[in-house]
Amino acid sequence: MFLDKASPLFGKINVYPPEGGxxxxxxxxxxxxxVENMEIxxxxxxxxxxQPxxxxxxxxxxxxxxxxxxEPVVRRLCNFVCDYSGxxxxxxxxxxxxxxxxxxxxxGKVSGAASKTLPVEGPKSSWGGHTSLLPALDYFLSEFSQANWxxxxxxxxxxxxxxxxxxxxAMEVGKEVVAEKKRKFKFVVVGLTHAGVRETEIEAMKENLEKLDNMFDGTELEGKVDLWDCKLAEQMNELQDIWDExxxxxxxxxxxxxxxxxxNVIQSYSDGIPQRMEFSVSPETSSVTIEIAGETIVQPLS
Incomplete structure (x- = not known):
């Protein structure tokens, strides 16, 4: 379960099912x-x-x-992420x-400045009759094989x-990440809904996104790696939401x-704050109070 954020300081907030009290x-x-040596x-x-x-x-x-x-959407995305890549x-x-x-x-690679005038008119070759994601995933894994992130x-x-x-x-990639602990990956999938797509296809897409998001649940890698963050564009309020998880x-x-x-103090950081704060509470805890960056933030957990 993820929640509404009590502060713009926060990205995604995940509350997991109780286990062992x-x-x-x-x-x-x-x-x-x-981020140094990050490829996007x-x-x-x-x-x-x-096509529509x-x-x-x-x-x-x-x-x-x-x-x-x-075209304007892709230009804005490219320009935005260039501020983060190495x-x-x-x-x-x-x-x-x-x-x-x-x-x-x-x-081809583009800079933030070049992205503002990048032509985005669709593929020059033929539009696909099917939707296969693996070739794209493999392409980036190969192209970015030397990147730490x-x-x-x-x-x-x-x-x-x-x-x-x-x-x-992705399971192979997850095992490599856990075994080597040197490289990091995040695959963000943004689903678009529009009038040109049948309702059955939209529902199938949502099921796909959920399966990817939760693919490590119940496996040996559960809790050790989280490669996917899947969301619908209509649920995003700003570009920064891309990085929420x-x-x-x-x-x-x-x-x-x-x-x-x-x-009760359940977690404290006295010498630096991890960008992903992780802690455990009792299942009946309804909220936590976070003192950070000169603010006192009450974050509901349900």
């Missing part, structure tokens, strides 16, 4: 800085159902200004292109047709103290 809580602190990719769905969002279903002579709604660039691609929907079309943002409006293969590949592994200068609703 305790309830685990995670609170992510929002970060606003460049953006994968834009190039399947046929996306690019106005690609209309002859160019009939397209009205602003009818390509994807070298100030992002690598966008189209995925799910070609007859089988299993091809990708790289756009890899974040990939996938944008899609449909059901992921090779979901089982994606889960299997990304643990950059950074310690923030300062100190903090967390108390339960009975005044």
């Amino acid at each position: 305790k309830q685990r809580v995670e609170i992510y602190i929002r970060l606003d800085q460049r 990719g953006i994968a834009i769905d190039g399947s046929a159902s996306m 969002l690019f106005a690609a279903n209309l002859p160019k002579a009939f397209r009205q200004p602003g009818s390509n709604v994807m 070298d100030g660039t992002v690598l966008p691609i189209y995925w799910a292109v070609g007859n089988g929907g299993k091809e990708i079309e790289p756009i 890899v974040i990939v943002l996938f944008i899609t409006d449909g059901r992921i047709e090779d979901l089982d293969a994606v889960v299997a590949r 990304v643990d950059f592994g950074i310690t923030i200068p300062g100190n903090a103290q967390i108390s339960d609703d009975r005044g």
Whole structure:
């Protein structure tokens, strides 16, 4: 379960089911800085159902200004994430292109400045007839093989047709992360809903996103790694929401103290604050009080 945030300092807040008389809580602190040796990719769905969002279903002579709604969205995303990547660039691609929907079309690395005028009109090759995510995932894992930190943002409006293969590949990545503890990955999937997609496809997409988000539950990696953060675009209020569940592994200068609703101190940080604060409370705890950055914040847990 994740909750509404009591402060703009916070990203995502997760409250896990009680276990052994305790309830685990995670609170992510929002970060606003460049991360050394981080590579970021953006994968834009190039399947046929996306054509209306690019106005690609209309002859160019009939397209009205602003009818390509994807271009400004992708430009803003690219510009935003460039402020975080290690070298100030992002690598966008189209995925799910070609007859089988299993091809990708790289756009090439762009800087924040270049992203402001980046043409985003859809793939130059044919629009995909299916939606296969694994080729895009494998592409970025290969391209960013030397990076300590890899974040990939996938944008899609449909059901992921090779979901089982994606889960299997992500399980391999998760095991590598736990075993080596050197590299970090986060795959963010943003689902789009629009008039051109049938309701059954939207429901299938939501089921896919939930399965990816929870793929490690009940496995040997549960609680050890969290690769996916899946959300619907309509639930996002601002671009910063992309990072709500990304643990950059950074310690923030300062100190903090967390108390339960009975005044008991349950966690304190005296020499730096982890960007992902994790602690346990008793299941009946309704809120915690967090003293941080000169503020006293009461955060409900239900």
